[in-house]
Amino acid sequence: MKATRSVVVMARPAVAGEVKTRLAEACGDRFALAVYRLMLRRTLRRVARGPWTTVVAVAPSGGERRRRRFGGLETMAQSGRDLGERMHNAFAAMPPGPVVMVGTDIPGLHRHHISRAFRALRRHEAVFGPAYDGGYWLVGLAPGLRESDIFSRVRWSTRHALADTLENIPAACTTSLIGTLGDVDTVEDVARWFGGFLQR
Secondary structure: OOOEEEEEEEOEEEEEOOOOOOHHHOOOOHHHHHHHHHHHHHHHHHOOOOEEEEEEEEEEOHHHHOOOOOOOOOEEOOOOHHHHHHHHHHHHHHHOOOOEEOOOOOOOOOHHHHHHHHHHOOOOOEEEEOOOOOEEEEEEHHHHHHOOOOOOOOOOOOHHHHHHHHHHOOOOOEEEEEEEEEOOOOOHHHHHHHHHHOOO
């Protein structure tokens, strides 16, 4: 089978009470849902068009009907007991070739970040986009590392997430880090995002 470049977007169906739960605690489910929908549309629009195949991996609570609502892109169901398993299984489900994975809550994500990640995978086995909170907004794996279990024993949603994942990468593999970006989880994050958006 011919190798192809794949982008996986980890997403949830846009359902009130199931998205941006930290933001919803402060602003309510409807506001959090509106923010999520805006970020989802922007993410899909920015990463869908390029010299790669884009697949949306949808959280299992969505159901088949809701999985169709992702801009006409191909979808697949996420599977696994935790985020690490879901990421590992999504990587494993892609056709042969390098794979780049992103989420939906990074306003600064643009198509050129995806291109840069694939360029890095020509020389490295792994590439990460660090987040300001200690996690990461992008991870890309070359074919030789896709089957490795690098997402286990990771303290997700903490400042240790990137460091824990890097610790799991075999010593013989090389890793590249691309630009640090911020995500949107809190009211303050939304304020910074819309403030910058309005100034452009």
